[in-house]
Amino acid sequence: MDLGLKNKVAVVTGGTLGIGLATARILAREGATVVICGRSQDKLDAAIAAAKEEGILLQGKTADVTDEASFAAFSHWVWSEFGRVDILVNNAGRGSPGAALSLEKEVWQNVLDTNLTSVWNCSKVISPYMERSGGGAIVNVSSLSGRIAFTHQGAYPVSKAGVNALTRVMASELAAKNIRVVAVAPGFTETEMLKKKYGDTSFLTDTTILHRLAKPEEIGQLIAFLASDLAGYITAEVVEISGGAFQVRDPGWSWDRKND
Ligand SMILES: NC(=O)c1ccc[n+]([C@@H]2O[C@H](COP(=O)([O-])OP(=O)(O)OC[C@H]3O[C@@H](n4cnc5c(N)ncnc54)[C@H](OP(=O)(O)O)[C@@H]3O)[C@@H](O)[C@H]2O)c1
Numbered sequence: 001m002d003l004g005l006k007n008k009v010a011v012v013t014g015g016t017l018g019i020g021l022a023t024a025r026i027l028a029r030e031g032a033t034v035v036i037c038g039r040s041q042d043k044l045d046a047a048i049a050a051a052k053e054e055g056i057l058l059q060g061k062t063a064d065v066t067d068e069a070s071f072a073a074f075s076h077w078v079w080s081e082f083g084r085v086d087i088l089v090n091n092a093g094r095g096s097p098g099a100a101l102s103l104e105k106e107v108w109q110n111v112l113d114t115n116l117t118s119v120w121n122c123s124k125v126i127s128p129y130m131e132r133s134g135g136g137a138i139v140n141v142s143s144l145s146g147r148i149a150f151t152h153q154g155a156y157p158v159s160k161a162g163v164n165a166l167t168r169v170m171a172s173e174l175a176a177k178n179i180r181v182v183a184v185a186p187g188f189t190e191t192e193m194l195k196k197k198y199g200d201t202s203f204l205t206d207t208t209i210l211h212r213l214a215k216p217e218e219i220g221q222l223i224a225f226l227a228s229d230l231a232g233y234i235t236a237e238v239v240e241i242s243g244g245a246f247q248v249r250d251p252g253w254s255w256d257r258k259n260d
Helices: 018-029 041-053 068-082 105-132 156-177 192-198 202-207 216-227 251-256
Strands: 009-013 033-038 058-062 087-090 136-141 179-186 238-241
Touching (some): 009 018, 009 068, 018 041, 018 087, 033 068, 068 105, 087 216, 105 136, 105 179, 136 156, 136 216, 216 238
Parallel strands (some): 009 033, 033 058, 087 136, 136 179, 179 238
16 A cells, blocks of 8 residues: 655654654655654664665654754754655653652653653644645554553553643644644554563563554554555544453453363
8 A cells, every 4th residue: 555655754753763763664665754863873873774774764863852942953954954844753752660659750750741741842843844844644652551541650651641632632723734633552562662661571462352562563554554644534533553452351361262
C-alpha cells in the first residue's frame, strides 16, 4: 500500500531509539523526508549512520522536548532547511520509577514535562509551520496505561492519560487549520525503555492475547498510517495497539490449553 508520503516532511521526536526510530525509518522508506531529534548526539549519529547503511536517509539535530527554546531552535532549522512540515510524531518519552506517592517532586515533574508538557510544547511550536504548509497530522505516542492504571509506574499513567486528553483538545482546536491530531496507545513494546523498567520482560507475554510483546516496527506502521492522508477521517481518537493486552482476564491461560 502506498501511503502517499512522498514530498512530505515529517518530524519525529525521540527518533533515535525504539518506537521513534522504527517510525522514522518506516516514514523514510515510504518516501517522506524525515527529521529526528533526541538529546544525545551519540544516539542521533548512531541512528542516522545505521539507517544510511541500509539506504534509508534520516536527518536530524539534538533537541530537548522539555525545553521550549531548544525545540523552537530545532523547528526553525527544519523549516529553513526543508521549507515545510506535514507530520509531527510526538514520541519522546520516559518511564517513571516507583509508587506515585513516594516520588520526589522533581521526578514527578520531569515525567510530566517529558511525556505530557512536551506534547503541548512541540505541537505549539510546530503547528504554525504545519498551517503554513497547508495542514498536516500530529500523532502523539500515548500508552495503554493512559487508560489502565498500572501499579508502580509512578507518574507515567497520569502523564499518558493527559496525552489522551490533550489529543482531543488539540484535535478540536486545529481541525479548522486542516491539522488532524490522533494518539496511538501501545502496550508492551520491545525497547530500551521497557528493558530498563522491567529487566526480564518475559512475564509480560501472559498479559496479551497474542502472547508476545510488540515490535517497535508494528507500532511505527500504525503511526505511519495515521499520519498519512489514508487516515484523513481519523482525528481526536486514541488508537490502542496492544496485542489484546488486558482485554480478557486470563489470556495466558488459553495458551496453556491451546490443544484442548
Ligand atoms: N516501550 C513500551 O513498551 C511503550 C509502551 C507504550 C508507550 N510507549 C511510549 O513510546 C514512546 C517511545 O518509547 P520507547 O520505548 O521507544 O523509548 P526509548 O527506547 O527509551 O526511546 C526514547 C527516545 O526518546 C528520546 N528522549 C527522551 N527524553 C527526551 C527529551 N527530553 N527530549 C528529546 N528526546 C528525548 C530518547 O533519546 P535521548 O535519550 O537521546 O533524548 C530516545 O530517542 C514514549 O512516549 C513511551 O512512553 C512505550
